[in-house]
Amino acid sequence: MAETITKNGQEFDVVWKKPNLQKNDMHYCPGCAHGTLEKLLQEVIDEKGIQHQIIGVSPVGCAVFAYDYMNCDMQEAAHGRACALATGIKRVMPEHAVFTIQGDGDLASIGLAETLHACNRGESIIILFYNNAIYGMTGGQMAPTTLPGQITSSSPDGRDPKLSGMPLKVANIVKEFDGTCYVTRQAANNAVNARKLKKAIEKAVDNSLNNRGTSFIELVGNCPSGWKLTPVESYKWWEENMLKYYPLGDLKTEGGIK
Amino acid sequence: MAEKYLMKGNEALAEAAIRAGIDGYFGYPITPQSEVLEYFSKWLPRKGIAYVQAESEVSAINMVYGAGACGKRVMTSTSSPGFSLMQEGVSYIACAQIPCVLVNVQRGGPGLGTIQPSQGDYFQAVKGGGHGDYRLIVLTPNSVQEQADMVYKAFDLSEKYLNPVLILSDGALGQMMETVEFKEDYVRPEFDDSWATTGKMTNRGMNTITSLYIKPEDMEKKNFELQAKYKIIEENEVDYELCHMDDAEIGYIAYGLSSRIVKKAVDIAREQGIKVGLIRPKTVWPFPKDVIKKYSEQVKAYLSIEMSVGQMIEDVKLAIDCKIPVEHYGKTGGIVLSTEEIIEKTKDMLNKY
Incomplete structure (x- = not known):
């Protein structure tokens, strides 16, 4: 039975509810998809009714203020250490779903060891990896995921692979581990992709609650401020460059250590 | 049991x-x-x-x-x-x-x-x-x-x-x-x-x-x-142990492994008629400042004994505002303390102070 509400004496079916986020203004820049990720995650938490059974970790970077928006118990982590915290939480709270929200500087650079080992151990956690190919919070420096030729504040002539290597495709690495049960690359650049992202989050939350192994969702995102583009221009760059280098779709849908 | x-x-x-x-x-x-x-x-x-x-x-x-x-x-x-x-x-x-x-x-x-x-x-x-x-x-x-x-x-x-x-x-x-x-x-x-x-x-x-x-x-x-x-x-939460401090003229201060060796040194020194005692911090933070201050009225000097080149000695000096002399005896780099050297050092200090 669909939920209904009554307004002005008339009954309406509820087709969508605003996620039960905290009543704080988001600090994300105009056009940034970071907030979409948190909204969708909160929608999933609300719809599954698991607010009491989920704990989140937000490490240094633009993700750190997630605890000002998410409406569930949260821990703030040092730069790169989210997957270590999540491991600690999940090991002593095995009935809970545990998620991290991490940027690419956090996950793919300083926290790569923590991330890979958590995936390899098959910790039943949800890793939400917001990859926008740049350090957003510190002002737009080059990240391990920055595209070849991409201009950033610390690669003013564009990323030179001879100096800095090629962008790291973390999802491709972790899909090889037995410990991961779900590895997918999603985006939120339009409503269709946002709906797909939400489905991915639902699946990952189920995996975590049922201790099936690590779920790794890479959200290929944008960073209008770091990219020095308007929101509209950033969407164009996102689609023409990011989605080409980081193609969307499931890389792995089953696994985990049996 | x-x-x-x-x-x-x-x-x-x-x-x-x-x-x-x-x-x-x-x-x-x-x-x-x-x-x-x-x-x-x-x-x-x-x-x-x-x-x-x-x-x-x-x-x-x-x-x-x-x-x-x-x-x-x-x-x-x-x-x-x-x-x-x-x-x-x-x-x-x-x-x-x-x-x-x-x-x-x-x-x-x-x-x-x-x-x-x-x-x-x-x-x-x-x-x-x-x-x-x-x-x-x-x-x-x-x-x-x-x-x-x-x-x-x-x-x-x-x-x-x-x-x-x-x-x-x-x-x-x-x-x-x-x-x-x-x-x-x-x-x-x-x-x-x-x-x-x-x-x-x-x-x-x-x-x-x-x-x-x-x-x-x-x-x-x-x-x-x-x-x-x-x-x-x-x-x-300050915690410490006292050993022969009642009539001590030189006060040793040592914690952990050092305090065991120092206890032995106290026994040997006492057999030789040298009045020494030990204040052994069981918590080094919080540091037992008050008891160290109290006995500074009685002892001639303190000897801070550590397996380092002298770190705790700074807290001992601070505890007594440098009112009486404080010296350091220690070994470092993984070498363990010697009771003979502690007693030698004590005799030197008794001559000096």
């Missing part, structure tokens, strides 16, 4: 943690501490208790953060270079006020140093180690028995004050075998975990564990809150 066991200090420490009701251990191998990890690796999985051999000390301390912030009884252990790696996490834990027990089975440094025992990490243990204005409660066992007893105390204190507690041991105490008895009457004190991240129930707001206070006014407030807590700890 409790049963007696012959155990290594490292093993006694781990066994005591199990008996104290540990919920999770996260560690990384390093000599001379590895037996702690090995002991847990054998027993915790069998008992269904969380155990992870982490990929690094950096990860281990952050696993402690995550699990401790769920209100669980958790610990990690390491040795000097590993404890240096953990300092980032320790600072975060201190600010986020997460109860947990840390163990540093000290070895000689700096750098990779040596695997032999040392007390060279005193500054790191009591002066901060990581960044920011914070304190650890630091317990200093001097026997295998105390390696066990202080684990219960460390857990209780960490939960009482929501503060990390460090057991500052060393390679000799960790490796030596002695008889040990485990408490039979231990009861875990009541513990309020309403602050912890256990899943947001409808009857409370969300719990956030953080060390991020981006507004300077908030950060200052947090610091004042921490300092107020540290003051209460200083007033209530």
